[in-house]
Amino acid sequence: MRIEKDQMLSYFEWLIFNFGLLQGAIVAVALSLLGFVVCYLVSMARYGPSEAFFHVTRVIYELLARDLPGTSIRRVYALARLAFQEAIRRRVLVIMAVFIAVLLFAGWFLDPAADNIAQLYISFVMTGTSYLILLLGLFLSCFSIPADMKSKTIQTITTKPVRSTEIVLGRIFGFTAVGTVLLVSMGVLSYVFVIRGIEHRHESGDIASDGMSGETSYDASHAHSFEMSGDEGTTDEQKGHRHLVTRTGDGQYVIGSPEGLLNARIPVYGRLAFTDRGGNPGIGLNVGYEDEYQKYIEGTSLMSAIWTFSNVQPSRFGGGDTLPIEMSLQAFRTLKGDIVTGVQGAIILKHTNGRVESERIPFIVKEFSVDQKEIPRKLSGSRDGEPVELDIFDDIVDEDGKLEIHVRCTDPGQYLGMSAADLYLRAGDSTFGWNMFKGFLGIWMQMFLIICLGVMFSTFLSGPVAMVATMTCLVLGFFGSLAFDVATGDTPGGGPIESLIRIPTQQGAMVDLDLGNPVLEKTIKIVDNGIMYTLFSVFKAIPSFGQFNTSDYVAYGFDIFSGLVARHLTMTIAYFILTSVIAYFFLKTREIAAA
Amino acid sequence: MSASAAVETESQPSIDVDSDVVIETRNLGKIYRDFWGRKKVAALKSLDIEVKKGEIFGLLGPNGSGKSTTIKLIQGLLFPTSGRAFVFGKDARDVTKNERIGYLPEESYLYKFLNAEETLDFYARLFDMPAGERKERSDRLIRMVGLHQARRRQLREYSKGMTRRIGLAQALVNEPDLLILDEPTTGMDPIGSREMKDLIIKLRDEGKTILLCSHQLADVQDVCDRVAILHQGELRELGRVDSLLKVRDVTEVHATGISDETKEKIAELIRNDGGQVVSMDNPTTTMEELFLDIVQDNRPGSRPTAN
Ligand SMILES: Nc1ncnc2c1ncn2[C@@H]1O[C@H](COP(=O)(O)OP(=O)(O)OP(=O)(O)O)[C@@H](O)[C@H]1O
Numbered sequence: 001m002r003i004e005k006d007q008m009l010s011y012f013e014w015l016i017f018n019f020g021l022l023q024g025a026i027v028a029v030a031l032s033l034l035g036f037v038v039c040y041l042v043s044m045a046r047y048g049p050s051e052a053f054f055h056v057t058r059v060i061y062e063l064l065a066r067d068l069p070g071t072s073i074r075r076v077y078a079l080a081r082l083a084f085q086e087a088i089r090r091r092v093l094v095i096m097a098v099f100i101a102v103l104l105f106a107g108w109f110l111d112p113a114a115d116n117i118a119q120l121y122i123s124f125v126m127t128g129t130s131y132l133i134l135l136l137g138l139f140l141s142c143f144s145i146p147a148d149m150k151s152k153t154i155q156t157i158t159t160k161p162v163r164s165t166e167i168v169l170g171r172i173f174g175f176t177a178v179g180t181v182l183l184v185s186m187g188v189l190s191y192v193f194v195i196r197g198i199e200h201r202h203e204s205g206d207i208a209s210d211g212m213s214g215e216t217s218y219d220a221s222h223a224h225s226f227e228m229s230g231d232e233g234t235t236d237e238q239k240g241h242r243h244l245v246t247r248t249g250d251g252q253y254v255i256g257s258p259e260g261l262l263n264a265r266i267p268v269y270g271r272l273a274f275t276d277r278g279g280n281p282g283i284g285l286n287v288g289y290e291d292e293y294q295k296y297i298e299g300t301s302l303m304s305a306i307w308t309f310s311n312v313q314p315s316r317f318g319g320g321d322t323l324p325i326e327m328s329l330q331a332f333r334t335l336k337g338d339i340v341t342g343v344q345g346a347i348i349l350k351h352t353n354g355r356v357e358s359e360r361i362p363f364i365v366k367e368f369s370v371d372q373k374e375i376p377r378k379l380s381g382s383r384d385g386e387p388v389e390l391d392i393f394d395d396i397v398d399e400d401g402k403l404e405i406h407v408r409c410t411d412p413g414q415y416l417g418m419s420a421a422d423l424y425l426r427a428g429d430s431t432f433g434w435n436m437f438k439g440f441l442g443i444w445m446q447m448f449l450i451i452c453l454g455v456m457f458s459t460f461l462s463g464p465v466a467m468v469a470t471m472t473c474l475v476l477g478f479f480g481s482l483a484f485d486v487a488t489g490d491t492p493g494g495g496p497i498e499s500l501i502r503i504p505t506q507q508g509a510m511v512d513l514d515l516g517n518p519v520l521e522k523t524i525k526i527v528d529n530g531i532m533y534t535l536f537s538v539f540k541a542i543p544s545f546g547q548f549n550t551s552d553y554v555a556y557g558f559d560i561f562s563g564l565v566a567r568h569l570t571m572t573i574a575y576f577i578l579t580s581v582i583a584y585f586f587l588k589t590r591e592i593a594a595a
Numbered sequence: 596m597s598a599s600a601a602v603e604t605e606s607q608p609s610i611d612v613d614s615d616v617v618i619e620t621r622n623l624g625k626i627y628r629d630f631w632g633r634k635k636v637a638a639l640k641s642l643d644i645e646v647k648k649g650e651i652f653g654l655l656g657p658n659g660s661g662k663s664t665t666i667k668l669i670q671g672l673l674f675p676t677s678g679r680a681f682v683f684g685k686d687a688r689d690v691t692k693n694e695r696i697g698y699l700p701e702e703s704y705l706y707k708f709l710n711a712e713e714t715l716d717f718y719a720r721l722f723d724m725p726a727g728e729r730k731e732r733s734d735r736l737i738r739m740v741g742l743h744q745a746r747r748r749q750l751r752e753y754s755k756g757m758t759r760r761i762g763l764a765q766a767l768v769n770e771p772d773l774l775i776l777d778e779p780t781t782g783m784d785p786i787g788s789r790e791m792k793d794l795i796i797k798l799r800d801e802g803k804t805i806l807l808c809s810h811q812l813a814d815v816q817d818v819c820d821r822v823a824i825l826h827q828g829e830l831r832e833l834g835r836v837d838s839l840l841k842v843r844d845v846t847e848v849h850a851t852g853i854s855d856e857t858k859e860k861i862a863e864l865i866r867n868d869g870g871q872v873v874s875m876d877n878p879t880t881t882m883e884e885l886f887l888d889i890v891q892d893n894r895p896g897s898r899p900t901a902n
């Protein structure tokens with residue numbers, strides 16, 4: 001699982017500074033203009049240039065002055081209810097049967113002996129649910145209005161005092177209600193499936209003669225050993241879980257349910273900076289992978305990775321007896337070295353003023369898994385170079401609640417790689433059920449967006465075409481980041497026109513375009529920028545569906561932070577408004593009986 | 596003039612809102628175009644009619660003459676290519692006018708998966724009616740159209756006439772001031788169409804306005820106060836039914852049990868009076884004759900036609 005930098009922002013940071021308001025506003029303006037131009041062109045083809053302008057503004061006026069104020073909850077409800085009944089009549093409940101069947105046969109292709117069984121089960125149910133639900137949303141929304149047009153039942157509706165807004169909202173809400181009912185049922189089934197799937201018991205096996213340690217039986221492809229202290233004890237960790245062991249009065253050992261499989265860790269992320277080989281602020285190394293996601297630091301140099309955490313208080317960390325740190329760093333080897341122990345590094349906690357720091361806490365990189373460290377509150381360190389005993393929260397965390405964590409690589413010639421999300425403080429746990437709910441909320445938002453898009457396209461396209469259009473958005477949205485690179489305009493060799501000129505003239509992408517005509521070159525650049533910006537807006541306008549899918553968080557045991565949920569909800573609402581307005585325009589200007 | 600003009604609301608109709616005129620069309624025309632904007636059919640050419648409050652107005656014409664097109668233009672289901680239509684002084688595309696309109700389409704376009712009660716409840720909701728009122732209305736209407744035995748059955752199981760009946764009930768759910776009926780009696784049994792006609796007249800007597808089109812000329816003759824006859828999208832005849840039929844100076848005599856002798860005596864009498872016996876057969880519906888004359892172009896329409 002990979003958490004992008006911008007996903008770690010809090011809701012307000014995002015809303016105000018990044019991608020949110022500002023870019024949202026730009027995109028909204030660009031899109032409104034685009035929408036206006038498209039509608040204008042469509043109208044112009046019909047009525048000529050001056051009439052068309054009048055026509056489009058008139059529709060906008062009608063929306064704001066009449067149809068929106070005239071929209072009645074009761075009518076929207078009636079239409080939504082109709083859409084719901086229609087969907088039920090179309091036997092959407094069959095989807096439920098499919099889902100149950102999939103769960104029943106899941107045993108055939110889910111390996112119960114897998115190391116990360118919880119992850120496997122969660123990913124499975126959530127992926128299954130989202131495919132079924134998205135497909136459902138697609139079919140329901142794309143075919144409904146065209147079917148109504150074809151059967152002309154819409155004529156009986158529009159000759160009642162029904163606003164176009166109400167038809168659009170009624171559909172969207174009705175289908176969303178159907179989807180929600182199904183999603184909730186699937187969610188409950190999924191939860192039960194996961195809980196039951198990971199549940200297993202062991203019997204007590206061989207017990208040591210003093211009765212204080214022993215082995216469990218071999219069940220679910222593994223066995224544990226356990227230690228007792230008094231009448232209680234725990235087993236060792238196998239496949240990511242432990243069991244509680246209790247000794248009953250008659251000397252029997254009872255081994256409980258597996259624990260620690262279903263997590264919802266609450267990570268506290270920090271800001272990551274690097275120092276260079278001279279110990280001065282700098283950037284990390286790129287070891288040659290295309291992907292710029294992780295940066296590397298060199299062993300036994302002054303290079304370090306520095307995370308700065310804010311708001312570090314004992315109350316956030318279960319009273320603060322320890323500071324739990326979790327990390328999953330990458331190792332990059334330039335020599336074989338000690339292959340058995342792995343690459344070594346060290347953690348140092350530092351005050352932001354740089355004068356107080358803890359001793360080095362050494363570690364060995366556990367690649368591809370999460371390394372958990374509990375740093376005791378009291379530890380030795382130094383103040384102004386003098387050795388002292390320190391208290392993390394009293395001495396190392398500064399007045400503003402900030403704490404620096406420095407990571408160094410202590411293996412000569414080896415490198416450690418990290419990104420901001422790879423080291424975090426673990427501020428307790430949320431409950432798994434709640435986290436799963438938030439994961440399903442992500443699927444719900446995806447479904448809602450698809451329904452909005454489907455309804456929008458179906459107001460002016462026939463059913464199958466609307467479906468293709470929605471699916472195109474979906475695919476572009478899933479590969480949103482890919483499309484984004486194309487659209488951000490940071491391409492050597494210029495935009496489409498410039499590149500087209502470079503190909504036949506064989507000019508390299510690294511030199512400036514030279515046509516011997518500065519005005520022409522300038523014009524080409526401006527037009528190119530225009531094209532790139534339009535592409536950018538269009539891609540930006542397509543909801544990046546992939547982003548809404550937070551099931552990885554659930555599967556990998558991370559709490560989906562509420563800032564992220566809030567952000568997704570905001571985007572969902574924005575897209576909902578946008579698609580409804582466009583749908584309104586097309587429905588309003590469509591001759592219902594001419595179809 | 597273009598279709599976008601139809602959205603304009605500044606230019607008000609010549610009538611004011613509470614005048615007697617319920618429907619007004621001015622130079623109303625419709626050309627159907629295909630997807631590429633090419634002209635396909637000129638379905639309606641420059642129609643000017645006024646329907647007054649409290650009258651039953653009939654639209655007649657052969658198949659494809661533009662009756663349904665006119666009705667759809669008046670409802671705002673189609674946008675005119677030229678001219679405008681007003682209902683209650685509002686533009687045809689203003690949805691608020693629908694509060695006072697009941698519409699029975701050519702075929703009842705209803706949701707087949709609902710039953711009669713659900714159907715009426717649904718359409719009543721679209722008029723923003725509270726629950727109690729909805730219940731009371733739908734009970735009354737179902738009883739009125741004689742479907743109380745089938746009230747819980749899905750419309751997909753309904754026969755043609757039953758569908759027509761529930762369609763009518765649906766059109767009356769808001770107690771409309773204007774009722775627009777596209778071929779109301781098709782598919783109805785004789786009793787049904789008799790009841791339909793009685794209902795139409797009763798509603799007129801309550802002060803409602805009715806616009807209908809029909810191929811049942813006898814029905815039209817029975818109920819309509821005024822008719823307009825369309826032919827190939829043009830208005831060919833417009834007037835009061837009685838005066839339209841009276842134009843032709845024909846006297847009909849209905850009698851039974853008279854001998855040929857008596858008939859001859861009557862003919863004699865007419866001739867003596869300076870009249871002329873045209874025919875003395877079983878009488879045909881005069882509406883039908885008028886209609887056929889116009890449609891077969893035997894007789895120029897009494898109104899000047901456009902173009
Ligand atoms: N959606 C449409 N697209 C293209 N042409 C249409 C459309 N609807 C109707 N027309 C054409 O417009 C003309 C008038 O049709 P309209 O339905 O108004 O006739 P009508 O008088 O109601 O006929 P009927 O008595 O058969 O109901 C016909 O030539 C018809 O083919």
Ligand SMILES: [Mg+2]
Pocket residue numbers: 662663664701777
């Ligand atoms: Mg018709």
